[in-house]
Amino acid sequence: MTPRPWRVIDRRRETADSWTLELEPADGGPPISYLPGQFNMIYAFGIGEVPISISGDPGGGGPLVHTVRDVGAVSAAICRARPGDQLGVRGPYGSAWPVADVGGRHLLIVAGGVGLAPLRPALRDALARRDELARLTLLVGGRTPADLLFRDELEELHADRRLEVAVTVDSALGGWRGHVGVVTTLIADLDFDPATTTALMCGPEVMMRFAAEALIGSGMSVADLHVSMERNMKCAITHCGRCQFGPTFVCREGAVMRYADIEAIFNLREI
Amino acid sequence: MPIRSIEQVLTEIKTFEGLEQRHLDRIAGCGTNCGFAAGEVIAREGDPADTFYVIRHGRVALETSAPVGGSLLITTLGDGTVVGWSWLIPPYRWRFDARAVEETRAIAFDGACLRGKCDSDHELGYVLMQRFAQIILDRLQATRLQLLDVYGEPARR
Numbered sequence: 034m035t036p037r038p039w040r041v042i043d044r045r046r047e048t049a050d051s052w053t054l055e056l057e058p059a060d061g062g063p064p065i066s067y068l069p070g071q072f073n074m075i076y077a078f079g080i081g082e083v084p085i086s087i088s089g090d091p092g093g094g095g096p097l098v099h100t101v102r103d104v105g106a107v108s109a110a111i112c113r114a115r116p117g118d119q120l121g122v123r124g125p126y127g128s129a130w131p132v133a134d135v136g137g138r139h140l141l142i143v144a145g146g147v148g149l150a151p152l153r154p155a156l157r158d159a160l161a162r163r164d165e166l167a168r169l170t171l172l173v174g175g176r177t178p179a180d181l182l183f184r185d186e187l188e189e190l191h192a193d194r195r196l197e198v199a200v201t202v203d204s205a206l207g208g209w210r211g212h213v214g215v216v217t218t219l220i221a222d223l224d225f226d227p228a229t230t231t232a233l234m235c236g237p238e239v240m241m242r243f244a245a246e247a248l249i250g251s252g253m254s255v256a257d258l259h260v261s262m263e264r265n266m267k268c269a270i271t272h273c274g275r276c277q278f279g280p281t282f283v284c285r286e287g288a289v290m291r292y293a294d295i296e297a298i299f300n301l302r303e304i
Numbered sequence: 305m306p307i308r309s310i311e312q313v314l315t316e317i318k319t320f321e322g323l324e325q326r327h328l329d330r331i332a333g334c335g336t337n338c339g340f341a342a343g344e345v346i347a348r349e350g351d352p353a354d355t356f357y358v359i360r361h362g363r364v365a366l367e368t369s370a371p372v373g374g375s376l377l378i379t380t381l382g383d384g385t386v387v388g389w390s391w392l393i394p395p396y397r398w399r400f401d402a403r404a405v406e407e408t409r410a411i412a413f414d415g416a417c418l419r420g421k422c423d424s425d426h427e428l429g430y431v432l433m434q435r436f437a438q439i440i441l442d443r444l445q446a447t448r449l450q451l452l453d454v455y456g457e458p459a460r461r
Contacts, residue, residue, distance in 0.1 A: 050457070104457075145454065146454070147455075175455060176453070176455035176456060180455060203450045203455065204377070204450070210405070210406075212380050212382070213365070213379050213380045214446055214450075215449040215450055217446060218379065218446055221318075222384070222385070236454070236455075237454040237455065239449070239452055239454050240449070240454045243449055
């Protein structure tokens with residue numbers, strides 16, 4: 034439960050309210066290894082602790098990378114951290130995207146908004162395992178072009194022949210030459226075999242619900258859908274119950290969950 | 305590139321997937337190939353909706369007039385999608401502006417011709433109404449999701 038001190042070594046602005054931080058151990062200890070989809074509890078000393086998914090390359094070595102959206106007092110403090118500042122880190126916790134288990138299949142990654150951050154490690158892992166996959170597709174939705182995370186990387190991925198990339202925004206003014214419409218419209222436009230596709234989705238819950246409906250409507254089995262859930266957490270080790278989601282604890286069964294396991298409660302407003 | 309008939313193209317369009325050949329033949333009989341330059345206006349809101357289009361290759365923007373600042377871009381449509389459903393529903397007037405975002409090849413269908421065939425062949429009319437109702441439903445759902453502004457700023461915690 035004791036956070037280790039990590040030092041911020043780089044800070045990049047992604048959007049108006051999101052920042053990517055790179056950290057290294059400040060205690061002389063080893064770096065952490067993690068699986069794609071796992072998260073850390075990040076502690077802004079004296080302010081509070083929040084769960085943040087790791088957005089780095091799990092096989093890439095190098096610093097620990099987190100992309101954080103400023104949505105409250107703690108995340109705002111984390112976003113304000115400058116190179117040289119220290120943050121507390123506990124983890125990694127949680128389940129992983131099943132990238133290693135989908136050999137021979139089409140891996141379809143559907144990201145909405147800041148949901149691209151928890152999916153980035155899965156994408157990097159999938160690219161590292163590209164020979165094992167039949168096909169790799171990334172669909173990204175954002176509010177406006179200015180709200181898209183990792184824009185430079187998306188540009189590079191567009192030119193990468195190992196995968197197909199489609200990006201859409203909900204609204205755009207002049208200058209945007211790309212697609213406009215919600216992310217589910219990209220699913221409708223995608224020509225794919227639902228029987229041999231596994232989908233990973235992360236974004237606002239309502240977006241994931243619409244995306245899941247679109248994928249199931251396209252013929253996909255609910256068993257082949259995986260989502261990453263977000264809940265407030267306190268302990269992250271199943272003691273406090275803060276992250277309870279129906280009969281599950283997001284810190285233990287999640288954050289990555291099989292959609293089939295939560296479908297029945299996913300649409301319940303009371304949960 | 306092999307030249308394909310309009311009937312052949314229609315079999316690859318999701319909206320017309322699984323239609324009986326006799327229905328495809330009747331629909332294709334009202335279609336002609338056409339093209340639009342980037343920026344070209346395809347339809348204007350309020351104008352008679354005598355035509356609908358199937359995009360073969362390109363991108364079309366659907367826009368509506370905004371009270372301030374000209375037009376509001378609602379969505380863009382790509383390969384294999386249908387542009388226009390107002391030809392099927394009275395008063396047969398376009399509900400949006402449609403503009404080619406890039407050079408676009410399409411099939412233009414004569415709505416009056418097809419309405420006439422639907423009037424004389426109610427089975428064709430029912431099938432087309434079902435397929436176009438799906439388009440309207442999908443666009444309505446997409447617009448609802450846009451209105452929800454799901455990526456907007458959450459309540460601060």
